[in-house]
Amino acid sequence: MIFITRRERFNAAHRLFRIEYSDEQNLQVFGKCSNPLWHGHNYELFVTVKGEVNPETGFLVDLKVLSALINDRIIEKLDHRNINLEVDFMAGRLASTENISIGIWNELEEEVRKLGAELHCVKLYETENNYVEYYGNAQR
Amino acid sequence: MIFITRRERFNAAHRLFRIEYSDEQNLQVFGKCSNPLWHGHNYELFVTVKGEVNPETGFLVDLKVLSALINDRIIEKLDHRNINLEVDFMAGRLASTENISIGIWNELEEEVRKLGAELHCVKLYETENNYVEYYGNAQR
Amino acid sequence: MIFITRRERFNAAHRLFRIEYSDEQNLQVFGKCSNPLWHGHNYELFVTVKGEVNPETGFLVDLKVLSALINDRIIEKLDHRNINLEVDFMAGRLASTENISIGIWNELEEEVRKLGAELHCVKLYETENNYVEYYGNAQR
């Protein structure tokens, strides 16, 4: 069993809020992240997959294929987008780093399996000071 | 003559567009940066000031004072904001990294002088792959 | 179950030594880290907590609250301090990165629980080339 990680990046706008809250309530709960006129981030995404090394290639997965998959399914949807308004898998969900990470996991889990590997971890940096890791339903 | 640099950061939304262009024209000129629903960045700002070392303190300027100045005049206005809609010194200007850098310079130049130093450079990273440097009207 | 990590930093002086050793013995065991006149580091601290996402906020914990907790309990005590002489939770303990990490864990474990999460990992960089991870008594 070996683990390989690919880093990709996307730049997106979002805000944290609940539609049923007043602006004041949103400010109280979500602070400046609730700004109704949006703010944004350079997100850094690390996707880790696991499995056995293919003795023919020396690879767990072909990183070009893994990178293309992440770009097709995730980066295309998020990069230079408004996460609250434009991303299908985030519709109706709070655009927190936690929820984006879970959303990315759900988009990738089956697709990684088709590559002959298993998704192990989605790690998402919102800033240099904060990141979320999600390992699916499995206990780490 | 010595140079000291302070790094500060802000997370903001913006878009690149001209109001007199159609969406199509904006897309052609500004690419995905013209997304009408915004995108955003973790901007990294490096402010360099120059002058003589104060023999009493060993400092060119007190970095706490310089940092407070940058925060009061720049970060407060830009962090978790929409650069196109909410930043006074960017009103009516294209929200490019070039123009944001020039705007920051104009906000800081006089204030730095009051600290007994001279503003030397505003360096602004939009992503890990792009940054702008502005040295005012002086030739570098 | 999801994991969120907050980075904080502190700059501190320390030395590695045993009071019952001679200077020569300390030098032999601890090398230049035993310098009786101290040296210091820019420590980088990563605190990882785990738990369930709150569906109301989309958060595991409010990062402002987590950051404030780490600052109140850890950074205030360590930043611009002498770890051997001034830090209550390090009194009588060798100021190694291993022991500082364990000390930080012990300071935070109960406090994180009060936030509705569980402390998962304390990761502490002493230099860009060395870091320690401590997961409490649990096996990783």
Place this chain on the structure above:
Amino acid sequence: MIFITRRERFNAAHRLFRIEYSDEQNLQVFGKCSNPLWHGHNYELFVTVKGEVNPETGFLVDLKVLSALINDRIIEKLDHRNINLEVDFMAGRLASTENISIGIWNELEEEVRKLGAELHCVKLYETENNYVEYYGNAQR
């Protein structure tokens, strides 16, 4: 149980190919990494060991000793070398990041045990966008 990690670096040339493949086949499977005239990388290696803190020293292991071990057994063999042609523990193996990581693990596992610790993880960056982690035969 505590974990300590040491970073070391090496700069090496390699190529990915199978000798029984034609150049065309190698290009198809391994892409530009199959260039018969080689290419190279600045590899970054993170070696994590685990065990108990020695109460006499406050250390899990002496990092100078761990660093010397990694340099003697790994860096000396790989740095400024051709991984395909000059590295004993890679002879006859595809020079993928996966296989280099496993090779490094096998070189270090017994040696780390002699230091009174246990090898936990070999993490190897090939570029800023890709890294492999190997934890031996144990499940993570």
Place this chain on the structure above:
Amino acid sequence: MIFITRRERFNAAHRLFRIEYSDEQNLQVFGKCSNPLWHGHNYELFVTVKGEVNPETGFLVDLKVLSALINDRIIEKLDHRNINLEVDFMAGRLASTENISIGIWNELEEEVRKLGAELHCVKLYETENNYVEYYGNAQR
């Protein structure tokens, strides 16, 4: 006058040697960098151009165009290549970071002018510890 910088990366093999030297002489002058079986690096390239901001676009140059230029003229020729054997503009030149930087400058200088800007600096990292800056014939 404003300055904008674009970062690009390439992974390449090279060696430092003079063909008229013996292996021993090469080793004496160039150290382990003279390894006849090659070694390699992840090079990081920063290209800085200068000029006036276009009031229509807010840009000095369109970064997509600048990036495409650097990729077409430089990265395509260097990435996953052997610098000594495969790079036209390095033919017959010692493959030092100094000479690669000058070679890149010569490839780009005229092309940047066609974009309506002026090449200001080529900065090339060979490792995290070493980089070269070249400003053309102009004094900095």
Place this chain on the structure above:
Amino acid sequence: MIFITRRERFNAAHRLFRIEYSDEQNLQVFGKCSNPLWHGHNYELFVTVKGEVNPETGFLVDLKVLSALINDRIIEKLDHRNINLEVDFMAGRLASTENISIGIWNELEEEVRKLGAELHCVKLYETENNYVEYYGNAQR
């Protein structure tokens, strides 16, 4: 004319204070940096030298020689030391980043000339958020 930069690092303790000030005055002027029990940093030093490329070697200077010079003259004196108490070239001087940079310049200027190059810049990071650049008496 070309510029080459070498990065070196040192970990040291220091404090900012004037002996003729009371502790209260020192606290007022220097803040927590005046802690009488010291604090410390991981300093990052970038030394830039300039000159012509030697056509025989393709080098401006041999980086191994430059690195050895910086280590002999600077790192040996500063690393794991107390800057206020143990560094000859800082005796009687406030241990600010500005003054350390000037001190390093003075130590290196003549020695770099003996290598056939000219010292261009001493750049010293105290933290990830602050650095000083000194170019000697010459205007930048």
